[in-house]
Amino acid sequence: MNSEIVYLNGQFLPADQARISVFDRGFLFADSVYEVIPYYQGIGFRLQQHLDRLAYSLRAVRIQAEADWVGILDELVQRNGGGNLSVYLQISRGSAGYRTHTYDDSMQPTLFACTSPIRDIYEDGAEQVKGYNVIVTADLRWRRCDIKSTGLLPNILVLQQAREAGADEALLVRDGLLSEGTSSNLFLVRQGVIYTPKRSSEILGGTTRELILELAAEAGIPYQEVDLQPEELDHADEVWVSSSTRGVMPVLSIDGVPVADGLKGPLWQRMFALFTRFQHRLMTGEA
Numbered sequence: 001m002n003s004e005i006v007y008l009n010g011q012f013l014p015a016d017q018a019r020i021s022v023f024d025r026g027f028l029f030a031d032s033v034y035e036v037i038p039y040y041q042g043i044g045f046r047l048q049q050h051l052d053r054l055a056y057s058l059r060a061v062r063i064q065a066e067a068d069w070v071g072i073l074d075e076l077v078q079r080n081g082g083g084n085l086s087v088y089l090q091i092s093r094g095s096a097g098y099r100t101h102t103y104d105d106s107m108q109p110t111l112f113a114c115t116s117p118i119r120d121i122y123e124d125g126a127e128q129v130k131g132y133n134v135i136v137t138a139d140l141r142w143r144r145c146d147i148k149s150t151g152l153l154p155n156i157l158v159l160q161q162a163r164e165a166g167a168d169e170a171l172l173v174r175d176g177l178l179s180e181g182t183s184s185n186l187f188l189v190r191q192g193v194i195y196t197p198k199r200s201s202e203i204l205g206g207t208t209r210e211l212i213l214e215l216a217a218e219a220g221i222p223y224q225e226v227d228l229q230p231e232e233l234d235h236a237d238e239v240w241v242s243s244s245t246r247g248v249m250p251v252l253s254i255d256g257v258p259v260a261d262g263l264k265g266p267l268w269q270r271m272f273a274l275f276t277r278f279q280h281r282l283m284t285g286e287a
C-alpha cells in the first residue's frame with residue numbers, strides 16, 4: 001500500500017487509487033517523456049530549467065500537453081508534506097484503447113507525477129559526500145539522448161552491470177567518444193580547466209551540467225565543451241559526474257584504477273562550495 005498522493009490527469013489522489021489504461025503507450029512502447037526535479041524545503045531546484053527541457057522533449061516527440069506545471073508540482077509537493085522531495089513527472093502519448101504502433105493527435109496524453117523523499121545534499125559538508133567508483137562501457141542507447149525519454153532499458157542494464165562490478169555509475173562510450181553516465185553528465189579536470197562533452201543528440205542537456213558551467217563562468221574557472229576520448233580519463237586530475245538529485249559528485253576510481261591520487265580533488269571542493277552557496281541563495285530567495 002502506498003498512501004502517497006500522486007497527480008494523474010487533473011486529480012490528486014492516493015497512489016493506490018491511481019489507474020491508467022493497460023493500453024497506455026507509455027506502458028506499451030515507452031512512448032513518453034519525463035523529468036526528475038528536486039524540491040528542497042518545498043522549493044523547486046532549477047524548476048524552470050527542468051520545465052524548459054520538458055517542453056523540448058515534448059516538442060521533439062510531438063506530444064501536445066499543456067498544463068500549469070508549476071502549480072501542479074508545487075501543490076503535489078505540499079500535499080506530500082513539503083520539505084525535501086524528488087518529483088517525478090511523466091507524460092505519455094496516451095492510449096488508443098488497443099495496441100497500435102501508429103498514433104494521431106486525438107489521443108489524450110497521460111499526465112502523471114509522484115514524489116519520493118530525498119536528502120538535501122547541500123546540507124552535508126564536502127566530507128560527507130561519498131566519492132563514486134565508475135566503470136567505462138559501450139553506449140547502447142538510441143541516437144536521441146537529448147530527449148528525456150522513459151525508454152531507459154539500456155541505461156538500466158548498464159547501471160546494473162556497474163552495480164554488479166561494485167561501481168556506482170557507468171561512463172558511456174560511442175564511436176570512440178565519451179558521452180555521459182547512465183543518469184549523469186560527465187566532467188574531466190586537467191590543469192585547472194574543466195572539460196565536458198559538448199551538447200549534441202548523444203547526451204542529455206543536464207540542468208546540473210548547465211549550472212556547473214554557469215557557476216564556473218561566474219567564478220572565472222575556465223571550461224571547454226569538447227569531444228572527449230576515453231583515454232583522456234587516464235590523464236585527468238579530476239573526474240566528476242552530475243545530476244539533479246546528486247549534484248556534482250567526485251569520481252575516485254575508474255575500472256578500479258584511482259583517478260589521480262584517488263581523493264576528492266581541489267576543483268571539485270571549490271565547485272561543491274559554489275553549489276552550496278547557490279543553494280543557500282535559492283533558499284533565501286536571492287537566486
Ligand code: PLP
Nearest residue numbers: 183184185204206207208243244
Ligand atoms: N544524463 C542522463 C542520461 C540523465 O538521465 C540525467 C538525469 O537523469 C542527466 C544526464 C543529468 O541531468 P540533470 O542534471 O538535469 O538531472
